[in-house]
Amino acid sequence: MKTKKKTTIKDIASVLNISAAAVSKALHDDARISEKTKKAVKQVAKNLNYQPNHLASALRSGKSKLVGVIVPRTNSNFFSSVIENIEEVLNKKGYNIIITQSNESFKKECDNIDTLLYTQVDGIIASMANETIDLEHYEKVKSKGIPLILFDRGENDLNVDYIGIDDYNSSQIIVKHLVDEGCKRIAHIGGFKHTRIFNNRIRGYVDALKKYNLPLDDELLLESSLTKEDGRKKMQQLLNLKNRPDAVYVAGDYAALGALQVLNENNINMPNEIALVGFGNEPFTEMVTPSITSVHQHSADIGKLAAETFLRYTKEKTINQSLKKQILKAELIIRTSSNKKILKTNV
Amino acid sequence: MKTKKKTTIKDIASVLNISAAAVSKALHDDARISEKTKKAVKQVAKNLNYQPNHLASALRSGKSKLVGVIVPRTNSNFFSSVIENIEEVLNKKGYNIIITQSNESFKKECDNIDTLLYTQVDGIIASMANETIDLEHYEKVKSKGIPLILFDRGENDLNVDYIGIDDYNSSQIIVKHLVDEGCKRIAHIGGFKHTRIFNNRIRGYVDALKKYNLPLDDELLLESSLTKEDGRKKMQQLLNLKNRPDAVYVAGDYAALGALQVLNENNINMPNEIALVGFGNEPFTEMVTPSITSVHQHSADIGKLAAETFLRYTKEKTINQSLKKQILKAELIIRTSSNKKILKTNV
DNA sequence: TATATTTGCTTTAACGTTTAAGCAAATATA
DNA sequence: TATATTTGCTTAAACGTTAAAGCAAATATA
Numbered sequence: 090m091k092t093k094k095k096t097t098i099k100d101i102a103s104v105l106n107i108s109a110a111a112v113s114k115a116l117h118d119d120a121r122i123s124e125k126t127k128k129a130v131k132q133v134a135k136n137l138n139y140q141p142n143h144l145a146s147a148l149r150s151g152k153s154k155l156v157g158v159i160v161p162r163t164n165s166n167f168f169s170s171v172i173e174n175i176e177e178v179l180n181k182k183g184y185n186i187i188i189t190q191s192n193e194s195f196k197k198e199c200d201n202i203d204t205l206l207y208t209q210v211d212g213i214i215a216s217m218a219n220e221t222i223d224l225e226h227y228e229k230v231k232s233k234g235i236p237l238i239l240f241d242r243g244e245n246d247l248n249v250d251y252i253g254i255d256d257y258n259s260s261q262i263i264v265k266h267l268v269d270e271g272c273k274r275i276a277h278i279g280g281f282k283h284t285r286i287f288n289n290r291i292r293g294y295v296d297a298l299k300k301y302n303l304p305l306d307d308e309l310l311l312e313s314s315l316t317k318e319d320g321r322k323k324m325q326q327l328l329n330l331k332n333r334p335d336a337v338y339v340a341g342d343y344a345a346l347g348a349l350q351v352l353n354e355n356n357i358n359m360p361n362e363i364a365l366v367g368f369g370n371e372p373f374t375e376m377v378t379p380s381i382t383s384v385h386q387h388s389a390d391i392g393k394l395a396a397e398t399f400l401r402y403t404k405e406k407t408i409n410q411s412l413k414k415q416i417l418k419a420e421l422i423i424r425t426s427s428n429k430k431i432l433k434t435n436v
Numbered sequence: 437m438k439t440k441k442k443t444t445i446k447d448i449a450s451v452l453n454i455s456a457a458a459v460s461k462a463l464h465d466d467a468r469i470s471e472k473t474k475k476a477v478k479q480v481a482k483n484l485n486y487q488p489n490h491l492a493s494a495l496r497s498g499k500s501k502l503v504g505v506i507v508p509r510t511n512s513n514f515f516s517s518v519i520e521n522i523e524e525v526l527n528k529k530g531y532n533i534i535i536t537q538s539n540e541s542f543k544k545e546c547d548n549i550d551t552l553l554y555t556q557v558d559g560i561i562a563s564m565a566n567e568t569i570d571l572e573h574y575e576k577v578k579s580k581g582i583p584l585i586l587f588d589r590g591e592n593d594l595n596v597d598y599i600g601i602d603d604y605n606s607s608q609i610i611v612k613h614l615v616d617e618g619c620k621r622i623a624h625i626g627g628f629k630h631t632r633i634f635n636n637r638i639r640g641y642v643d644a645l646k647k648y649n650l651p652l653d654d655e656l657l658l659e660s661s662l663t664k665e666d667g668r669k670k671m672q673q674l675l676n677l678k679n680r681p682d683a684v685y686v687a688g689d690y691a692a693l694g695a696l697q698v699l700n701e702n703n704i705n706m707p708n709e710i711a712l713v714g715f716g717n718e719p720f721t722e723m724v725t726p727s728i729t730s731v732h733q734h735s736a737d738i739g740k741l742a743a744e745t746f747l748r749y750t751k752e753k754t755i756n757q758s759l760k761k762q763i764l765k766a767e768l769i770i771r772t773s774s775n776k777k778i779l780k781t782n783v
Numbered sequence: 784t785a786t787a788t789t790t791g792c793t794t795t796a797a798c799g800t801t802t803a804a805g806c807a808a809a810t811a812t813a
Numbered sequence: 814t815a816t817a818t819t820t821g822c823t824t825a826a827a828c829g830t831t832a833a834a835g836c837a838a839a840t841a842t843a
Contacts, residue, residue, distance in 0.1 A: 097799055108823050113801060121821060144500060144556050145799035148491040148828050155555075163519065163535075169511035173537060180547075185555055188510075188535040190520060200527075208502075208532055209491050346723060376693060378725040444829055455793050460831060468791060492829035495798050788841065795834085802827085811818065 096137040104133050116141070147209070156399060157205035158188045159198065159215035161242075166371050167388045168216070171240065174392025175214060182400055184211070195220040202226045206233065212399045217242040219314065222283055236402035236410065240395045241386075242286060249410045252394045254386050254419040256286045260293025261300075262421050263338050263366050263384070268301050270429045272336035272364055276309035278323045278348065279340045290340050290368070309334055313344055320347025328355060336364040336427070342371040345381055349426070353378075365426040379425035387417050443484040451480050463488070494556070503746060504552035505535045506545065506562035508589075513718050514735045515563070518587065521739025522561060529747055531558070542567040549573045553580065559746045564589040566661065569630055583749035583757065587742045588733075589633060596757045599741045601733050601766040603633045607640025608647075609768050610685050610713050610731070615648050617776045619683035619711055623656035625670045625695065626687045637687050637715070656681055660691055667694025675702060683711040683774070689718040692728055696773070700725075712773040726772035734764050 098112040105112075107126065115122045115130035133139075147153040156179055160168040176186050187208060191198040198218045205213055206229070213230055216239065227247055230237045236250075243251040267275050277294045280287025291310070298305050308330055313319045320339060324347065327334055339345035345367030352359055359365055359379050367374055370385040394415055402408055445459040452459075454473065462469045462477035480486075494500040503526055507515040523533050534555060538545040545565045552560055553576070560577055563586065574594055577584045583597075590598040614622050624641045627634025638657070645652050655677055660666045667686060671694065674681055686692035692714030699706055706712050706726050714721055717732040741762055749755055 095799095099799080109799085110801075110824080111822060113799095114822090117801090121819095123821060126821080140554060142495075142556065142799050143554055144491055144495040145828090146801070148489075148495050148830090149799080149801045151828075153491060162516070163510045164513050164516035166511050169509070169516075172510065173539075176537070180551070185534060185551055187532060190523070192520075204527070204532055207487060207490055209489065350723075373720045373723055376697075376720055376724050442829095446829080456829085457794080457831075458792060460829095461792090464831090468789095470791060473791080489829050492798090493831070495800090496829080496831045498798075784843100786842080788839100790839070791837095793834100793836080795832105797832085798830090800828090803825090805824080806822090807820105808822100809818100809820070812816080813814100 095142070096134075096139045097142065098139075100137060101130060101133050101139060104137075105129055152211055153209040154184050155208060155210045156184050156186050157201075157208070157210040157213045157215075158186050159191055159201050159205075159213065160188070161191050161193045161216060161218055163188065163190055165369070167241075167369055167386060170388035171216075171392035171395070174389045175396045178393050178396035178400070182403075191218040193219040195223070199226045202230060206230070206235075210235065212236040212238070212402065214238045214240065214395050214399060216240050217244065217284075219281060219284065231410065234408045236399055236408050238395050238398050240391050242284060244285060245412055248412045250398045250413045250415070252391050252398065252415045253286065253417070254384075254391075255416050256289035256419075257293035257296075259368070259384050259419045259421075260290045260338070261297045262419075264294060264297035264301065266382075266421060266423065267336045267338065267364055267366065267427065268303070270336075270360065270364055270427060273303065274306070274309065274332070274334040275303060275336040275338060276311070276327050276334035277338050277340070278311050278313050278315075278320065278327075278344055280313065280315050282312060287340055294338065306332075308332075313340075315339075315341035315344040317343045317347040317350075320344030321351050322347075324348035324351040328357075334363065336360075336366070338366045340368050342367040342369040342374055342381070342383055345383070346373065346377065349377060349379075349381060360425070360427045360429050364429070370422055374422075375424060382424045382427040383422055385420040385422050387419070390417055442489070443481075443486045444489065445486075447484060448477060448480045448486060451484070452476055499558055500556040501531050502555060502557045503531050503533050504548075504555070504557040504560045504562075505533050506538055506548050506552075506560065507535070508538050508540045508563060508565055510535065510537055512716070514588075514716055514733060517735035518563075518739035518742070521736045522743045525740050525743035525747070529750075538565040540566040542570070546573045549577060553577070553582075557582065559583040559585070559749065561585045561587065561742050561746060563587050564591065564631075566628060566631065578757065581755045583746055583755050585742050585745050587738050589631060591632060592759055595759045597745045597760045597762070599738050599745065599762045600633065600764070601731075601738075602763050603636035603766075604640040604643075606715070606731050606766045606768075607637045607685070608644045609766075611641060611644035611648065613729075613768060613770065614683045614685065614711055614713065614774065615650070617683075617707065617711055617774060620650065621653070621656065621679070621681040622650060622683040622685060623658070623674050623681035624685050624687070625658050625660050625662075625667065625674075625691055627660065627662050629659060634687055641685065655679075660687075662686075662688035662691040664690045664694040664697075667691030668698050669694075671695035671698040675704075681710065683707075683713070685713045687715050689714040689716040689721055689728065689730055692730070693720065693724065696724060696726075696728060707772070707774045707776050711776070717769055721769075722771060729771045729774040730769055732767040732769050734766070737764055 098109045102109045102112045112130050115127045163169050189201040224247055238250045240252040279291045282288050311323045313323050339348055357363055367381045367383040370383040374381040374383045445456045449456045449459045459477050462474045510516050536548040585597045587599040626638045629635050658670045660670050686695055704710055714728045714730040717730040721728040721730045
């Protein structure tokens, strides 16, 4: 019953009594095909409901028009917004994306890359898993001549393009804000030092303390996996100190949420007793009580830039990447958890 | 410098002095190839770092080993968890997924389907956008003989497989719970009636009210887009009533969050003055104050079942779908927003 | 021992497209 | 008018794989 057979360029060719090659060229607006033929071909294509066979053209041209995207998880607002914008930019140029999640696992990330290479993607846009230290799987991508774009969680040593925010400077802004609020003992629950962005946040924190002549106390600088659970643990650790901090800057919102829960459970007043700042501006930061001051990372711009960076390589014959960083300004969103000033005018 | 040329089965064939076809069969463990040859082929394949060209085999076999997934948005916990589980099941069988987002837009959903068909996916697993009423684009998928699996937001008229929870029964359970808590005027902020799942929730709510001899008041039944903003608006509307409800059941967690904010802003005690129940068990429901009672939808199971349902069709020659519903039991997670009983023993 | 079956491969063609090369007709140039 | 160039197509091959058909050698069956 159903017309199962799909229309191909051959069908169009035989209707018009021209060659399949001519049809292919007409559909691609080749200069050597007359306007008359182009029009006729496109009309027939429409009538027969022709859908190009992507696989065939990909095989022949060596380009799959597919881009792989690797993120730790899609269910954070940051990553889902980055993805949405990558997709928007790439779709316009005829590319589709394949999204994969590493779940912060090194092994899964390696598998994802194998999968993407197997699928013959034309490029990979990735943000690295927490666990990742060994970079061999990414080197494999590079050695195959496939453009690799990193964002958020990157690594200088790979010598590829990177799009992210200025983590060092973000820390400085956070510390300045807390100092302005009158805080004198500022703790930092940071991410793993081996991850560049978290290392930069730590450096920014340390340097800012020096700048404002605040004590740099080892007890106040903790390394964390930045999950909600670990945020709870590290906050508890800070509360157990003889000399408690009066402000805590957490390098991730989920961990900040854990910290907030512990503070609430201990009836500690935020921001007056302890001020709290997170990182990432996840939607829940404004939902919880008190709402959490956090850093907005311009995820939409990061996504767009990553996609555009990839597209630039599609125009080149040989891929020759080098470390090219595109650093965006982050934005501190001040909320109740760190805003002590009772009297404020709406500026 | 680099060995850019990829190894193909021909390379393996020439090393072993056998035909390419034999190599192909050996790699697929064809019964007509000797164990000795298979071993040799696999060893050479490994040595030469052979990666099968997915496009070529897809073109030849007519199977792309790609499955399209369409969701309204990836950034809800429900959908990201469903996706994660679809991926897990399908990857094991050599399938990859292409995730697309409709952003609740009918137009975007149509575009997504075109994109997926163009990419020659072997199947589509989808949850429909809010806006979608016309089903022609889904009919197109069916008429191409591509298996279509719907989950969460489905539609009987399409006569395809569907995986979801028992929305009607969930409403009944919610109303029973609120009645048990002593509520007498229960309002419902529901989704759009034209979406089957929301219609079922509404029916369940109405029938439960009848069952418990509670007033079925038109003022208390509102239709909403279920965004946070609309949740705020509809809650305000309920507060403006002369005769306010003492419980509000919201058909989506984001809208429930909006409602919660309005209630907090108006210093209305939850659950004593007004009890609140959401739907979806998004992570923030337990983060906010008070935590929101909600319905857990077993997203992991839904994802797995959807993937397995698709896989069943891959074994069949001709696709002949019919309405086959797989309905899971949902689970009510009772939290502070609706839990009036001060004295409770841990059962 | 003669014939049937099975084993283990080879040959060939095809999937639908693109691209290089080629060629006749139309047009431009001198 | 003779030659060069451009236009508008065609032909043929290729991308890497797989599936059908075929065939000789090895093994089983009678």
